[in-house]
Amino acid sequence: MSKTIKIAGVPEHFNLPWHMCIEDGEFEAIGIDLQWTDVPEGTGKMCQMLRDGETDIAVILTEGIIKDIVAGNPSKIVQIYVQSPLIWGIHVAANSNYQTIADLENRKIAISRMGSGSHLMSIVNAQNQNWNTENLQFEIVNTIDGAVESLTSGKSDYFMWERFMTQPLVDQGVFRRVDDCPTPWPCFVIAVRNEVLEAQPKIIQQILEIINTTTEEFKLIPSIDRTLASKFNQKVDAIQEWLKVTRWSQKQMQPAVLDKILEQLLKLQIIDKKPPKESILK
Incomplete structure (x- = not known):
């Protein structure tokens, strides 16, 4: 058995x-x-x-x-x-005007769900940049496909996801990677x-x-x-x-x-x- x-x-x-x-x-x-x-x-x-x-x-x-x-x-x-560590890429829609991490302060973040890595790492990134973490705004997108839809339609502005898994979307010109943020653990x-x-x-x-x-x-x-x-x-x-x-x-x-x-x-x-x-x- x-x-x-x-x-x-x-x-x-x-x-x-x-x-x-x-x-x-x-x-x-x-x-x-x-x-x-x-x-x-x-x-x-x-x-x-x-x-x-x-x-x-x-x-x-x-x-x-x-x-x-x-x-x-x-x-x-x-x-x-x-x-x-996990290397998180910080992604924007390929045709957006955002060029640097600084451009993303106070912008809306696509996350898979509250308590997820994409949520927690956006807080880590904000802290690294000395942004006020109280001002972070989130849009729940569930999956990477949801993030593509959300960023492309402008409902949210950036999305953090494991860099290598997101690479095909960067190669296809759907996302642009602005920077990386490795986990501190x-x-x-x-x-x-x-x-x-x-x-x-x-x-x-x-x-x-x-x-x-x-x-x-x-x-x-x-x-x-x-x-x-x-x-x-x-x-x-x-x-x-x-x-x-x-x-x-x-x-x-x-x-x-x-x-x-x-x-x-x-x-x-x-x-x-x-x-x-x-x-x-x-």
């Missing part, structure tokens, strides 16, 4: 290792039916899925899940998935609902062992750059550049790192209190 575990993540190149392990039958071989759901809406939606029990595991943006755990999401981080973590952690600790451990073996070797897979490029509609040289700057992790987050992230989220007013670390880390 195989054990069904539901997992959710964004349909992006970071998560290819999961799909490879699932397609190669590695989880199946040890009696785990790992069912993947693509969530193009991103972090805010995955937080909700964890809360509602629609998924057991989420591969999710660090700042988004920490914010939601602080707000009562009954889940914990079991390890870091991608250690390197490791970008993706693996979070699991507390109920599942308590009931199935061994299964969660086995899932982590399998994915970690794959991510350790991922960059060494022959022609992985071409595989990624064709799967995600990217140019091979853009993928090679992305592979250079991306570091997967096989380890749990250090309490000191979590502490630093909590301090930053407090300063950004993304969270209003600093809970004990054991409420966040497994």
